[in-house]
Amino acid sequence: MCNAQGNLVSQRKGWGRSQTTVPKISRHQKEIAIQRGDLQRLKKAFRKATEVEKPALTEIRDNLRERIKFLRRAECHRRDRKRQTKERVDFTKNPFEYLSKLLGDKRSEELKATKEQVEEHQVHSDPRREDSLEEMEELIKPAEPTIPFGAEEPSWQEVKHVLKKARGKSAPGPNGIPYSVQVLRKAQTTTLEATEGSMEEELPR
Incomplete structure (x- = not known):
C-alpha cells in the first residue's frame, strides 16, 4: 500500500523522470536576440521605404549594428572571465591534476636510430660556413663623417x-x-x- 502511494506521488510530481536542464541565457544574449530581430524588421522596412526615409533608416541600422557589436564583445569578455575563474579554481584545488590535463598524458617513445646515425645526420649545418665572403658592390657604404664626435664636457x-x-616648479629633492x-x-x-x-x-x- 505504501509503495503504491509512493509511486503515485512520484508520478504526479515527476520525481522519477529525468529533468532536462535548460541552458541559462545571459542578459547580453537576450538583448542581442532582441536587437537582431529589430535589425531584420528594419531591413524589411528599408526595402519598402521611400528615398526620403532611407537615410534615417540607414542611420538607425548603423546604430543597431554598433550596439550588437558592443554586446557581442561584452559577452565574449564575460565568457573569458568565467572560463578564467573556473580554471583558476581548478588549479588551486589540485595543481598536479590540472597540469596533467593541460600537458596531456605521458608518452613513451623509443629512438630507433643509432648514435652514429644521429651524429652523422646534420640538419642545421653549412659546409661553407668557414669560407670568407667576398665584398659585395650592392651593399650601401655610408660616407665618412664630416664633423668629429664631441666627447668633451658640456659647455x-x-x-x-x-x-x-626645464620647469621652474619642479619638486625639490630629499635635500x-x-x-x-x-x-x-x-x-x-x-x-x-x-x-x-x-x-x-x-x-x-
Whole structure:
C-alpha cells in the first residue's frame, strides 16, 4: 500500500523522470536576440521605404549594428572571465591534476636510430660556413663623417639651454633643493673646474 502511494506521488510530481536542464541565457544574449530581430524588421522596412526615409533608416541600422557589436564583445569578455575563474579554481584545488590535463598524458617513445646515425645526420649545418665572403658592390657604404664626435664636457651655453626647457616648479629633492638649482650648481662647478684646469696648463712651470 505504501509503495503504491509512493509511486503515485512520484508520478504526479515527476520525481522519477529525468529533468532536462535548460541552458541559462545571459542578459547580453537576450538583448542581442532582441536587437537582431529589430535589425531584420528594419531591413524589411528599408526595402519598402521611400528615398526620403532611407537615410534615417540607414542611420538607425548603423546604430543597431554598433550596439550588437558592443554586446557581442561584452559577452565574449564575460565568457573569458568565467572560463578564467573556473580554471583558476581548478588549479588551486589540485595543481598536479590540472597540469596533467593541460600537458596531456605521458608518452613513451623509443629512438630507433643509432648514435652514429644521429651524429652523422646534420640538419642545421653549412659546409661553407668557414669560407670568407667576398665584398659585395650592392651593399650601401655610408660616407665618412664630416664633423668629429664631441666627447668633451658640456659647455655653459648648452647647460643654460637645457635649464630653460626645464620647469621652474619642479619638486625639490630629499635635500630640499629644487632640481634646476642642483643642475645649475653642478654646471657651475664643472665649468669652474674646467677653467681652472685650462689655466693651470697655460701657466709656465
